[in-house]
Amino acid sequence: MTATEILFLVFAVLAVGTALLAMTSRQLVHSALWLVVTLGAIAGCFVLMTAEFVAWVQVLVYVGSIVVLVIFALMMTRQPAAGPSAEVTGNRWTAAVLGLVTAGGLGATVVAGFEGERIKGDHIGTAGSLGEAIFNDWVLAFEVLSLVLLAALIGAIVISRAGSER
Amino acid sequence: MPLLYPLILAAVLFGIGVYGVLARRNAVLMLLGVELMLNAVNLNLVAFDAWLEDEIHTGQSLTLFTIAIAAAEIGLGLAIILALFRAVRTIDVDQVGAES
Secondary structure, three states: OOHHHHHHHHHHHHHHHHHHHHHHOOOHHHHHHHHHHHHHHHHHHHHHOOOHHHHHHHHHHHHHHHHHHHHHHHHHOOOOOOOOOOOEOOOHHHHHHHHHHHHHHHHHHHHHHHOOOEOOOOOOOOHHHHHHHHHHOOHHHHHHHHHHHHHHHHHHHHHHHHHHOO | OEOHHHHHHHHHHHHHHHHHHHHEOEHHHHHHHHHHHHHHHHHHHHHHHHHHOOOOOHHHHHHHHHHHHHHHHHHHHHHHHHHHHHHHOOOEHHHHHHHO
């Protein structure tokens, strides 16, 4: 077992543990902060899979902006605490069974399909090679994506304004 | 590195995300579950890109697009949740469902 594999397993265990904490924590802000650790560990996994540019984008966009937005929203919608188990619905056991079934089904499928395959790790996704790929082969998707982002921006502004006029 | 490591990690994270979306009462934390599922998908895309050694980096380009769409989705989702909070003074999905 190489050092890369050991590091990957460490990051994987970290990601799964903190994801569980994020999804079960009673403190709302703690949930968001645990998710920061999960996303950081996944960024570490990206680096170990030779996708260094994607890892940096993950840190910048997810950890830097999405989690901050979520924490802002949590603070703006804070309400008085309503009982000890207020944070999970009554159907949490159904949800747990469904989550286990999903993970088990997906896991069994990938084990059946890709057992024994190995990532060689000499196909490195630097900013240069990814930029070349995006602006040569994926330029149409890239432009459509910028339209989607613009639409989302305008939509978010319209939704927030429609609420405040009342 | 065996290809199964990232694939199984992605499957487990996706399952945890499904649990979070279904079990959380707070609408903002449901969105966090969706983000976790999107991240599991990204892990799959990057793993298959590294495995196939794709010349035009299909997997990693699509990962970047997914990250951008996730940012758009969380912005819109939080705008909707804040509008909901202004309208009914709660973002508890059980109560919102019971009142409307």
